[in-house]
Amino acid sequence: MLQSKSNWKFKTISNETTQWMDDSSNLSPVMKELLIQRGISTIQEAQDFISPKLENLFDPRSFQAIEKASTRVHTAIEQQEKILVYGDYDADGVSSTTVLLKTLRELGANCDYYIPNRFTEGYGPNEAAFQQAFEDGYSVIITVDTGIASVYEAEVAKQLGIDLIITDHHEPQEELPDAYAILHPKLSPEYPFKELAGVGVAFKFSQHLLGYFPEHLLDLVAIGTVADLVPLIDENRILTYYGLRKLSDTKRLGLKALMSQCKIEGAINEQDIGFLIGPRLNAVGRLQDADLAVQLLLTEDQAEAEELAEVVNELNQERQQIVASIVKEAEAMVDLQDHHSVIVVAKSGWNEGVLGIVASRLVKKYDRPAIVLAINEEKQTAKGSARSIPAFDLFQNCMKMRSYFTHFGGHSQAAGMTLPLDHVGKIEQELNQLIKDQLTADDFKQEIAISKTICVPEINEELVSEIDQLAPFGMANPKPIFHLKHTPSDIRQLGSMKNHLKIHFKENDKVIEGIGFGMGDLYHRISPQTEVSVVGELGINEWNGIKKPQLVLQDMSINEWQLFDHRGKKQFDAAPYFSNHERHVLLSNKEIEEKNVSETMKQITYHTPLETIERADVLYIYDLPTNLAHLKEIINQVQPVNIHVCFYVENSSYLSPMPTRDDFKWFYALLYKRKQIDLNTELQLIMDAKGWKKDQVVFISKVFFELEFVKIENGVIQLNSAPVKKDLQESNLYQERINKAHIEKTLYYSTYQELYNWFQSTITYMDSERLKEELTYGL
Structure with missing residues (x-):
């Protein structure tokens, strides 16, 4: 599961406005729907919008x-x-x-x-x-x-x-x-x-x-x-x-x-x-x-x-440098503050002219309204700018405390102000309370207004060209954002710093490329064969004279649990997977290297009491269990939305030949005939005679010893004179070997899809409130 960074708001249209969608217009169904979303419900209105006229x-x-x-x-x-x-x-x-x-x-x-x-x-x-x-x-x-x-x-x-x-x-x-x-x-x-x-x-x-x-x-x-x-x-x-x-x-x-x-x-x-x-x-x-x-x-x-x-x-270049400097200082101040619903930062020496830009940067990073003020120590005043989030009308709420300001003006999302220095704390306190009273936690996230869900076959140059007729784009007429849900055929990172993401979606013979600038870190958060939801603008990518439609990504989500397969890697670095989720649990029977452990990660073993294990977003499994049922219990106790399997097997039971019953019979017959065998001198002869490996001979010997068929002392195996008749199945060692081989086959040597299916059948919390909390958007 991957949570979107923004709230996705899908636009809807009412049945009353769809009357002209089936007429003789040559507009595509997608274009007609985009026009209807803009309040355009007749052919004449559509023509006027697509081809504006000065006489209007x-x-x-x-x-x-x-x-x-x-x-x-x-x-x-x-x-x-x-x-x-x-x-x-x-x-x-x-x-x-x-x-x-x-x-x-x-x-x-x-x-x-x-x-x-x-x-x-x-x-x-x-x-x-x-x-x-x-x-x-x-x-x-x-x-x-x-x-x-x-x-x-x-x-x-x-x-x-x-x-x-x-x-x-x-x-x-x-x-x-x-x-x-x-x-x-x-x-x-x-x-x-x-x-x-x-x-x-x-x-x-x-x-x-x-x-x-x-x-x-x-x-x-x-x-x-x-x-x-x-x-x-x-x-x-x-x-x-x-x-x-x-x-x-x-x-x-x-x-x-x-x-x-x-x-x-x-x-x-x-x-x-x-x-x-x-x-x-x-x-x-x-x-x-x-x-x-x-x-x-x-x-x-x-x-x-x-x-x-x-x-x-x-x-302009100087302005960019000044903004970068103030943003750095402001962010440091915010990081030291208690987490309030509004950001208010003030400092003497800040350039008043760029504080609106700084406020916008803070809103984008912290998803809260921000007021950034320059202090005039001599006059004991503060002057600056404010920017808001979509859910909070800054102008109307600040007007409720107009008496605090010497000067104030602006719009719902932006304002400028001057006020006495000793009023700064007051507006912070009152705005903080107003925001708490009016907004829910979900309101603080930035919003992406999505025009339509679209399929791979619908995307082509003609559609992009048609959408361009809606330009110029801006406030109240934004460039359409489309939602696409599909399983990627290829994903890769781009750029010298690998900070961009390229993703291909293929349906039949049609391939659409998605490019996510600055989204390269998501590469590590997309598991194979997983259906992803992406939102972005349609455009044309032209390279060497070849034009191809593409989706310029703005956000991404995965609305199902994910399995990440790292099996067979001796050294696995978990660090790239820490972000985007808050709680991590690492299941291992040995201490894990410090670089693979974060402050938000707790380490448990298969011996940790089940009732003490807390829920987490991500579960990293480093060691194979000795009991599949116990691993199932741990998974359902943790209730992860993402699972990383990081197994590495050196001495495989599954790949090592398991002695057959005939092998056991042959070795017992040899002992019965010889009464005793000195493995110190005869091991190689036995191995050569049967084509066995050393561990097979040792394993058979240990099973016979456990079943009390033989005595073993200093490498010499001696047949008991009157052994009690027992079946091989009664040997714990024999059963453990079979169980271990089965576990390896199930969890280590299975295909990705087989492993996914096993975990899928294991998870019992999928329909619970746990996953409802993680839903990134709703259709």
Whole structure:
């Protein structure tokens, strides 16, 4: 048995939504089911999803207060008032800033932008920046991707006589800012789609200001939308779909230079943004002023574009090093703490800009919500970021203790915060209790949403190509994960460190390859001829011009007990098998080498009282029993889910010839005739005469001695004068030899399948609660 690392959640569809599955559409049954899972139940909806259309975007005029905001901006442009675009320092923020700034410049506005420094000013609008804007003559400030929580700053703007227009998409809090106008999809009852990114809201405002659809800005919209992890459905899907096309052929010198640094060629997809472009733009604001990122997106000078792109790339490399260092320190702190339901770590000197990434790493490793804070000793404050697990809404629960925070904002899975240092312990204590009250132990595991169970014959290039039509993938439209249950035809480790796993599944003439990156350690946990369940994404592996469909594995489980066969190895190293299970029992009649024993392993012998043997996940059997029934009792007492047989036999009873009854008769007849035999001088003669080995002669002699047929003294065998007639079966030695040979045949010289069948017939706890506890997922 192998437990999955994540909870597997199988998606289901209701009967009411399957009406169109049998129509004349040329979509495969798999594709139809994937669309239904996305709430698509008609052919028209399917066509719109597979081939998004710009005309399906919503009219910006549905935004509440957009007419008022637009009128004010146009008035400012006409009167040459100074307009300040106030942005945020992440990829969504800098792309939003660029979108609106390009729009205002196109309209001839007297405008500029401002992005606060993460370290000296923190997130969002601040009084000092607004005061400076007033002194610099700005009469209109437009926030992008920020501002919805800036109640105090809106009042500052009002007192200064600045008209504040807020465009944002973050969660509105109980009190809204008293701004000139607020453009927010969740505060616009008439606007149908509520999940736009900050750049999506800025784009909608730009569209309304320009009076036409600004398709040339879609490359920037795609970057901010994908990087901010908003749901890639509805409008976000349409904007990203066309934005990726625009990005693939972008004329922006800065973006082209950045993509060159990323070594991106050809068509751009959402993964290029998510893993390459987005992190680099984010890295700027994490380490310094984000102005550099905006300059990169705005520049029209080739030399400047290349220079800025190189600096951005170097900052990203520096960010990676800083993250690795903080993660190492944070993990050391967590390992010293009591096991709470939430992780809270804080230290002075940590870079505030990367703490969200650090929190994500901690969540992934420890499967708990994590808050990572940088301490300001001088101000006695803590500032940082939090990330959560799917089962726990971090935003809503933190709002229950809003008074503890000086600043707080975010989403259900991520948040940023500032708080007095002496409140850190309080939020840890209260969050810990809230999590305990709301979650079960199973909720802490990461989740994998599985779209469908699939068979080997169903997997082909055509299906992979069809699934690609669901792209761009992202939040609320993840790349489909498939479940395959099959017995591998071949398993091997890959890589110089053997840290990857390759597994082949064969059905008839069809072979599908599965590749598990970083899953090489599972090689030792898959026994032969065992049916395994794997989950992963379908893709195409191209090598030397040959394309083959493959399954990129994310997790694996084995939902039955397993037998691992190490018979015949003089030296068996159990260390690779220790992980993935907590309790181990080693059955041996001799002390085992230290390297084969872990802290979680207990050693027992065949003489250990049965009632003292505890249950364990794994049983290692080093020595053959003298009684098969006793071994059965031990197995059912331990109740293992995995059994390792590690027998090594040097002097085999099964392979050594067993004297026949005729052999015993011949030797007795010789004794009867001779009265005595001196084995010191006649052993070789007997061996030559019968073709026996020494141990056969010795064995016959010992059986006769046990049955009191003979006396043996100093190698001389002498026939008793009046022996009592007995059968060979009455000899314990004779019976032990037969029993030992039978045990060796059953447990040592049997085939793997024969050995498996013997253990299978031995196990009586298979239907008990023991195995129900070990189930890794349910269909």
